[in-house]
Amino acid sequence: FKLFDDNNDDLISIEEIRLFYQNYTSEFKIFRDQQHQKEVIDIFLKEFFPINDDAIQQRELNFDGFYKILQRNPNALQSLYLISVPDQDREEENELMWYQRFWSYIINNANRLVFLGIYILITIGLIIYVSLYRIYIVKNNTVWQIIAHVSGTLVNYNYAVAVTLMLKQIMSVLRRIHSLSLIIPIDDHIDAHRLVGTALFVSAIVHSLGHCINFATHTEVNSWSQSMFTTAAGIGWVAHSATITGDILFLLLLIMFICSLQFIRQRTGFYLLFQYTHYLFWPMFILLIIHAPSFWKWAIGPTTLLFFEKLYLLKRYLPKHGRTKLKSVRIENDNILTLVIERPQRFKFRTGNYINICFPKIAKMEWHPFTISSSPKRQDIRISIMKKKNWTKKVYDYFYGCLTKRAYLTAITIDGADNHSNDNLRNILLSKEITFLANDPDADIWIEGPFSTCTSHVFNSEHVVLIGAGIGVTPSISALDSLTQRVQNHRCVCVSCNANSYNYTQISKQQPKKVDFFWINREIETFSCFRDILEEIENAQENYLNIMAATRNNSTEP
Numbered sequence: 001f002k003l004f005d006d007n008n009d010d011l012i013s014i015e016e017i018r019l020f021y022q023n024y025t026s027e028f029k030i031f032r033d034q035q036h037q038k039e040v041i042d043i044f045l046k047e048f049f050p051i052n053d054d055a056i057q058q059r060e061l062n063f064d065g066f067y068k069i070l071q072r073n074p075n076a077l078q079s080l081y082l083i084s085v086p087d088q089d090r091e092e093e094n095e096l097m098w099y100q101r102f103w104s105y106i107i108n109n110a111n112r113l114v115f116l117g118i119y120i121l122i123t124i125g126l127i128i129y130v131s132l133y134r135i136y137i138v139k140n141n142t143v144w145q146i147i148a149h150v151s152g153t154l155v156n157y158n159y160a161v162a163v164t165l166m167l168k169q170i171m172s173v174l175r176r177i178h179s180l181s182l183i184i185p186i187d188d189h190i191d192a193h194r195l196v197g198t199a200l201f202v203s204a205i206v207h208s209l210g211h212c213i214n215f216a217t218h219t220e221v222n223s224w225s226q227s228m229f230t231t232a233a234g235i236g237w238v239a240h241s242a243t244i245t246g247d248i249l250f251l252l253l254l255i256m257f258i259c260s261l262q263f264i265r266q267r268t269g270f271y272l273l274f275q276y277t278h279y280l281f282w283p284m285f286i287l288l289i290i291h292a293p294s295f296w297k298w299a300i301g302p303t304t305l306l307f308f309e310k311l312y313l314l315k316r317y318l319p320k321h322g323r324t325k326l327k328s329v330r331i332e333n334d335n336i337l338t339l340v341i342e343r344p345q346r347f348k349f350r351t352g353n354y355i356n357i358c359f360p361k362i363a364k365m366e367w368h369p370f371t372i373s374s375s376p377k378r379q380d381i382r383i384s385i386m387k388k389k390n391w392t393k394k395v396y397d398y399f400y401g402c403l404t405k406r407a408y409l410t411a412i413t414i415d416g417a418d419n420h421s422n423d424n425l426r427n428i429l430l431s432k433e434i435t436f437l438a439n440d441p442d443a444d445i446w447i448e449g450p451f452s453t454c455t456s457h458v459f460n461s462e463h464v465v466l467i468g469a470g471i472g473v474t475p476s477i478s479a480l481d482s483l484t485q486r487v488q489n490h491r492c493v494c495v496s497c498n499a500n501s502y503n504y505t506q507i508s509k510q511q512p513k514k515v516d517f518f519w520i521n522r523e524i525e526t527f528s529c530f531r532d533i534l535e536e537i538e539n540a541q542e543n544y545l546n547i548m549a550a551t552r553n554n555s556t557e558p
């Protein structure tokens with residue numbers, strides 16, 4: 001209404017709507033033809049200003065009239081979805097001078113830049129230190145040997161950083177310490193891992209090239225190939241094997257690097273290739289210990305921590321931690337499933353955490369990450385899965401099959417074997433929900449985690465803006481659900497009048513004070529996915545506001 005009401009007089013006129021649609025349609029090529037544009041606008045106008053029985057067209061609408069038309073007329077409502085609003089903020093932003101934009105970039109990314117700066121400074125420090133050490137202390141090194149040693153040290157350094165960045169349990173702990181999470185850019189740890197991994201690969205290439213060229217230019221006794229592919233060069237602290245382990249390491253690293261590139265990692269059906277080639281990390285660790293005498297000093301700390309993290313995650317196979325059952329599965333639409341999982345006794349999670357799940361009946365070795373969309377205060381774990389092309393499709397088809405099977409079995413039990421086309425069958429299929437009994441073999445599910453994400457920051461800010469697209473809304477739903485549960489926890493009964501009330505003093509101490517929630521979807525049907533949770537949140541909010549208004553009106557302290 002505000003968009004149409006150009007002169008802000010709380011009335012919208014034919015002229016205002018015409019002007020609005022003229023501006024709007026002029027953005028589209030198909031409306032270049034003025035006549036065509038006019039015809040389309042007239043259709044819109046008729047929706048809002050219908051001609052009555054006396055052939056008189058109303059010329060103005062107030063908000064109530066506008067609202068009634070939209071309620072009555074789904075076409076008019078549909079046409080409003082198509083409207084895009086000019087991005088005024090962006091226009092203002094464009095007016096900033098380059099140095100102002102640069103400065104705001106620095107301010108917004110200060111902690112990232114500091115950490116990047118520290119990483120670069122250490123790299124430069126190592127380059128200088130190893131070069132000087134090789135030139136003045138070891139002496140007699142060729143330029144290519146110095147290059148090989150400098151880059152070898154950088155391989156060690158980048159290895160230690162890359163492994164540290166993937167210590168997910170430690171990252172979760174750091175995230176929980178608010179003061180640290182403000183300083184350390186924890187949410188960037190995977191991006192940083194990619195950057196450092198690339199630096200490691202480049203260092204390894206330079207290291208190998210250094211040795212290759214050195215063998216080609218400075219070896220008189222052995223041929224180049226002998227030096228490169230046998231122990232003839234006599235390098236290495238374990239049986240002179242540095243050249244052979246170096247060759248194998250280079251090959252493994254090359255495979256790992258190529259399979260980690262985005263075009264493989266994010267390609268449908270290729271994720272497992274990325275995942276399995278990353279397991280080459282363990283043989284590489286052993287080979288690196290044999291290959292380079294000082295590697296263990298860099299690697300021992302991060303690798304030990306990683307090893308213990310992996311060991312700790314094995315609890316996923318224990319019934320109290322990860323081996324659990326599904327309570328129900330709902331088929332939301334052609335693409336989305338919602339799973340309600342029984343929470344294992346010792347499984348604790350926080351808002352916005354994600355878990356890896358495995359259906360042993362579908363694929364015993366495949367684990368996939370999904371965000372928990374329910375609040376930690378709830379008894380169950382709820383996740384929503386969008387069907388992609390491989391594992392998720394198998395899961396969707398599997399539960400669709402379960403639903404159909406159950407519908408038929410129920411129909412047989414209730415109405416006799418020969419009658420499948422009855423109401424019971426249809427009702428079960430229409431409800432699209434499967435409820436599992438405690439020992440149902442179809443209900444087996446294993447969960448691993450939880451792992452934290454940036455959503456955990458929502459309770460540290462005064463004003464939170466949650467933005468989700470498609471199924472990516474799950475962390476926001478979890479945050480909204482948690483916020484509602486928190487307010488609900490402060491419900492109380494007034495001692496003087498026995499009325500329902502809230503502990504406003506406690507609520508006012510809580511963060512955040514305000515939440516904006518945006519959810520963008522390609523298809524309008526997707527909005528129905530979290531309908532029950534969103535309705536619950538909306539009702540809780542309305543209830544809270546009503547009670548607050550009543551309390552204020554009665555001006556009695558709760």
Ligand SMILES: Cc1cc2nc3c(=O)[nH]c(=O)nc-3n(C[C@H](O)[C@H](O)[C@H](O)COP(=O)(O)OP(=O)(O)OC[C@H]3O[C@@H](n4cnc5c(N)ncnc54)[C@H](O)[C@@H]3O)c2cc1C
Nearest residue numbers: 265266268269271368370371385386388389390391392474
């Ligand atoms: C932290 C996190 C939380 C997520 N939360 C949700 C959620 O709440 N709901 C939801 O529907 N989806 C979520 N996803 C995405 C979901 O994990 C993938 O869509 C799913 O694993 C795809 O499996 P697939 O075999 O059908 O994929 P494919 O059809 O083979 O590929 C589709 C895409 O999924 C990626 N992918 C495949 N397997 C994995 C994997 N094991 N880990 C990460 N990415 C993978 C591929 O790179 C590709 O880009 C989340 C992903 C992450 C990383």
